[in-house]
Amino acid sequence: MEKVSVLFFPDNLIAHVEPGTSLLRAATLAGVELKSNCGGDGTCGRCLVKVKDGRVNVKSTGSISQRAKQAGLVLACQSTVNDNVVIDIPKDSRLDEHQVLLEEKDILMERDEDLAAGYDFKPLCRKVKLTLSEPSLTENVSDLNRLQAALRNEMECGDIHIGLHTLRGLADTLRTGDWRVTVTVTQLNGCADIVHLEPGHAEKPSYGLAIDIGTTTVVVYLLDLESGMTLGKKGTYNKQARYGDDVITRMIHASDDSGLNDLHLAVVNTINQLIDELLSQSHVSEDDVHIAVVAGNTTMTHLFLGLTPKYIRLEPYIPLASVTPPVKAEELGLKINPSAYVACFPSVASYVGGDIVSGTLITNMAKAEEIVLFIDIGTNGEMVLGNQDWLVSVSCSAGPAFEGGGITFGMRAMKGAIEYVRIDSETFEVEVSTIGKSRAMGICGSGLIDCLAKFRDVGIIDRAGKLQTDINTPRMREGDDGWEFVLVWGDVTECGKDIIITENDIKNLLRAKGAVYAGIRSMLKAVQLEEEMIDKVLIAGGFGNYINIRDAITIGLFPDLPPEKYVFIGNSSVKGARLALLSQDAYREAQELGKKMTYLELSVGNDFMDEFVSALFLPHTDMSLFPSVVANNDQKGE
């Protein structure tokens, strides 16, 4: 069949596709990234585009609002082309390309900070400079034997391996360097593996990458493995987002080989883009990066390695592998030295992955006497409870609400996102603060939690989350999808639309917070502990950096513990990966952690479901669990 052309404005990018191809697919092919939270199911309504010229076949108008229809917008995923068309992409439909904001503090401090946990600086990979004795008729062992003997003199190691590719260069390298040679050695589990050889004594150190693959964002750190210093940090959105916002949608897409390959390439490309930026910024060459340590949730690790996550999604939720073998960069297409090892953190179970093991490693909780609760909230809420003697972990599907998913004006924590809300208890007038102090575009997770807490404080909603439609303000109104409350009027928003919270949004938020709290309760029950026995709560994740603990307790997301017990630890996943890069002992401990952690499957038995239902109130059906909230309400005379 003759191909047709699809031209995308304002990018001016073109795709030549078979007739019958969807606009969403055409956009991907043209290199235009559209939002597609539902992965092309026609249900999320994010991939709206306008047909400027030509005609498309619209299969479904699904969730498009009346207004959008009148404006001539169609869902890219539900529209196919038969003829040449010209398409206009509204700003809102575009997958945001902005860089993820990273904490940028004094990076020179970090090595010692990481190792403060009690690990020696013994990087997974380093360059060793050797001077060999020259061979003679009486001292005539092979080049390889000579090299191995010299290396054993320099470092503790068991067997010394070398791959064929590296071995092939050995004879000439030794002689070019006049028997001085620099050997890049990786030690993942005691064994030494020679991954690279250079003649003479190299000036440049070996470099390594710590990589955190989140469902939403991917973060890469570049480290100098001689000094242990972090040379740069970059983060960006996971390009897999074009195949769906959450892991479930992506797993469905990955159910066949080509879908699996799409997702595998998307995350590898995401990482390669970050590598590229980091290397050119630090003037480091691809070939000098000799190792990467990767932490990601179980599904992300599977997709990164090209392992099918199909059976993670289906009961009884079985990952293909929890401990994966270290692989070579060239097997994955990672743009570093092809011989570099890429090692992934082990997972505990289908929904407690390497990112949590990495986080647990950096918290040091497995070495402490005190009982620590470690919480990492993204699309799923993953939590670990324990101390040096025991560790239990759970995962509860909080849904993407805290990342802005399933919320009408939900968005990620970036410029223009509402993060704090103040509401006058008399007039119900609203003041908002946005990230970057710019015009509001939407509302991020911490903003939603704050909003929910304030709604409850001033009585806009009741304990069940129902909007009180009788309050006297034009902000409370009936919209297309039932009752809604206007947070910001359209005349001062970036998008020109009123930013609203609907009753449905609130329901999604209640489900999300209920799931997290019910997960915590289930863990405590399993080990027969009370909330007050928790000595410390560590909150990880980008979301955690902005959250207001008081708000989180008010809505019943977190246990009612003194706020001083709560500590934010940022992106613990990438920090754990960095620690493992710098310390062979930490890497080994991560392997042990993966085995040591007990996984509590919440879908077995009714305990979790009972806890979940009880947690769908604000803060909870059992008010005795939230004494500080009761006290506060009492103070206000409720």
Place this chain on the structure above:
Amino acid sequence: MEKVSVLFFPDNLIAHVEPGTSLLRAATLAGVELKSNCGGDGTCGRCLVKVKDGRVNVKSTGSISQRAKQAGLVLACQSTVNDNVVIDIPKDSRLDEHQVLLEEKDILMERDEDLAAGYDFKPLCRKVKLTLSEPSLTENVSDLNRLQAALRNEMECGDIHIGLHTLRGLADTLRTGDWRVTVTVTQLNGCADIVHLEPGHAEKPSYGLAIDIGTTTVVVYLLDLESGMTLGKKGTYNKQARYGDDVITRMIHASDDSGLNDLHLAVVNTINQLIDELLSQSHVSEDDVHIAVVAGNTTMTHLFLGLTPKYIRLEPYIPLASVTPPVKAEELGLKINPSAYVACFPSVASYVGGDIVSGTLITNMAKAEEIVLFIDIGTNGEMVLGNQDWLVSVSCSAGPAFEGGGITFGMRAMKGAIEYVRIDSETFEVEVSTIGKSRAMGICGSGLIDCLAKFRDVGIIDRAGKLQTDINTPRMREGDDGWEFVLVWGDVTECGKDIIITENDIKNLLRAKGAVYAGIRSMLKAVQLEEEMIDKVLIAGGFGNYINIRDAITIGLFPDLPPEKYVFIGNSSVKGARLALLSQDAYREAQELGKKMTYLELSVGNDFMDEFVSALFLPHTDMSLFPSVVANNDQKGE
């Protein structure tokens, strides 16, 4: 530049080459294999061709006889083309394509014969049929953990590895087979490596290859690793011969990357051709061959793996590696399952290689009390002396004389080769026996030894190997290169030429036999033993199968021991490889052997040179070393 075409008759094969290309190179490109013992140096005179049409530039006519020049023959290696030419290839110049003759006895007996050495049948690779328990919400370990646990129940193994490629298929394989799976496991050093997965319980066994890479011939055995039976054996000439007959010439060719690649591909192609024949004959698929064990001399092992042998040739003769890592078939381009391991026997030194370690393994000498001398004569004479307590090895460059190299009518032991000679002591009339009872084409190693012994017996040569020109026979005559003796008149030879032995041929033979005997003497001296303390002499190699021990003692090639102490053991190299395939313990022992064997470098000190000079007489300057020869001479009244 415009390419020119070179058409080869009678094959009718064509090569399109740059002007200035040699005819030898053009022939290789066209797929025509010419003899080229000197590797294209213009010295051996083997690559004679006739220009039928067009003109070539002749750089040198080197060693061409007057007659050949008159017949219009040129050296292909010394002639370059500038225009289209048509070339005719005489039969004599063609690298023989005949299959190498292999012992074909009852192959069904071989497994037990091999294992009689006291090894258990524990092949390096085998298929294990597993039935896994189905996962459930409470029994929810990963697919890989489940597989590893089941495998540990079935077999003794330490760590269990799996490569990314194999791992990627795990989830679907387990479910397709309804939790029954066949796992192909390789165990090279205790660790188990899963190299292949099949759903269900496979009918077919796993297959393995035992490969002997000789400088001259390559032999491959195909084994069923479930029964241990040998299914087939094939041998052919090493296609590297087009780059030179001996290892030195090939090492020179391999001194740059493209030459190394030529030789690497040539041997891989040789093996692939044999694999192809074996598999189609046994109806086995490429993908079902999961392991190969390779024994070759140090240079052959280097070239097979693509490691430069450059420094083996130059003092102080250092191999790149003596112990090489097992590699994957796909890294070498071997046409078996790409994930199959290919393991090479370790070498002892530059000129005592894996073939000798393999041979020593099969002799069991490292486990015996009696003192054994193991001799493997090819281009080099490699010998091992010792018992369970000590092993010493040497290599002496015997030169290619015993393989027919450097001898005017020398040829390999194949159809038409003279193997026995009878000479009337009065008339000097000669009767010859040839392999295959066909017309004589030349004379092979055993024939040359017999010839030398008989020449001495009837007084055609003196103790220094000088032809006695005063004897009364037309067979003794002066030729182009000095005195010569006619063994067979041209009217009854296959080639139509007189088959002669020149004084130069005899000199080359003396040097060859002198080197071997001097090597044996040097070893004995090093360990302070006398010849008579040797309990057994094991003769390996195709050459050894045809040799007459009495002759060999008469000329002073082998020590003067009772003939019953001599045992022929055939191709010990491939047999050792087969044993290692069938027994993990034998494989491990081979690794140990490589370390245990002491290498005596003959070029250090003057001992070997002194011994060599003394051994250039027939049988030796010191006649007391050959009492049985003296006794025999006395009997004949000399």
